[in-house]
Amino acid sequence: MRKDKERQGRTQISQGLNFVKEFLDRLPKMPSHYCRKDTHKLYLEPMFQSYADIYREYSSVCEAESKTKMSRTVFVGELKASNISIFVPRKDQCDLCCEFSQGNADETEYNQHRERKEYAQTEKAKDKEAYGHDGRTKVLCVDVRRVLLASCLKASALYYKTKLQVHNYTVFDMTSKDVVCFVWNEVHVEGGLNASEFASCLVSYLEGSVDSFDKAIIYSDGCTYQNRNRVLATALRFFCVRYGKTVEQKILERGHTQMEDDSVHATIVRRLKNMDIFAPLDYVNLIKVSRMSPRPYDVRYLTFDFFRDFEKIEEGAIKSIKPSKEANVTNICAFT
Incomplete structure (x- = not known):
């Protein structure tokens, strides 16, 4: 009896994960406009502003279709694993400056970058x-x-x-x-x-x-x-x-x-x-x-x-x- 329950539980989890993937596949997506050369991420259309928004939509679909609903943590994890984001990258977000601020970029390269930036704006x-x-x-x-x-x-x-x-x-x-x-x-x-x-x-x-x-x-x-x-x-x-x-x-x-x-x-x-x-x-x-x-x-x-x-x-x-x-x-x- 216990093994049957464990097997049933694993089946529900598997079905739940499969439906998360199916739900994400249904959503229209588009590549990043600014960073398509630098990333393979896909971005959801701007109807969703937060993870809470998309999880709320997922929950309502699960209820409407009588599907097993996974936790928000599992759902967001699958969203990230599928390389899907709800945040569109800003074109003026500088990767090198962010890396330098975290101590992960070469100082000489960063200084040259700053000089080019200041020269162009000047x-x-x-x-x-x-x-x-x-x-x-x-x-x-x-x-x-x-x-x-x-x-x-x-x-x-x-x-x-x-x-x-x-x-x-x-x-x-x-x-x-x-x-x-x-x-x-x-x-x-x-x-x-x-x-x-x-x-x-x-x-x-x-x-x-x-x-x-x-x-x-x-x-x-x-x-x-x-x-x-x-x-x-x-x-x-x-x-x-x-x-x-x-x-x-x-x-x-x-x-x-x-x-x-x-x-x-x-x-x-x-x-x-x-x-x-x-x-x-x-x-x-x-x-x-x-x-x-x-x-x-x-x-x-x-x-x-x-x-x-x-x-x-x-x-x-x-x-x-x-x-x-x-x-x-x-x-x-x-x-x-």
């Missing part, structure tokens, strides 16, 4: 000051915000439904404070995000204001598939040759990429709080009214025919941006 401040009233030089910062989801509703039953990923590429003019947001959803691109999509947005912005400047200085983070790649370099070269302009691209130090356009994202997030999104166009309307002063954001909703494939350019194409033949050399901080 360079940006100098450009803003030097060209702020120049009239013929644009100082811009560009970034693509974290992935938005459509629909995005507060009803928990809709969490399990497939959603469209919506992207917002932002161009911020540091002098005029004008902002252009290029918004599109995954339906209008093939094979996922790639460098040509971001290059298309930036070149379109430059072409739209080509008569108002002779030189553009563009600041960005060092995300490889967005900003530090030969496709974008080729696209900017294509623009410069075609229109007789000068473009400088400057890349901030990893982990310290705070830029003026961060305020755009923060404003949109505040506006989005407690609002329901039913379709991608709802984001367009929301972003338009997120700022009133000095001017509303200029929002451009893109479809598939907007994007250009700069990878197919052959004449004048840049074959490589690496300053060295050594593997893994990507510490490029500027292009002209």
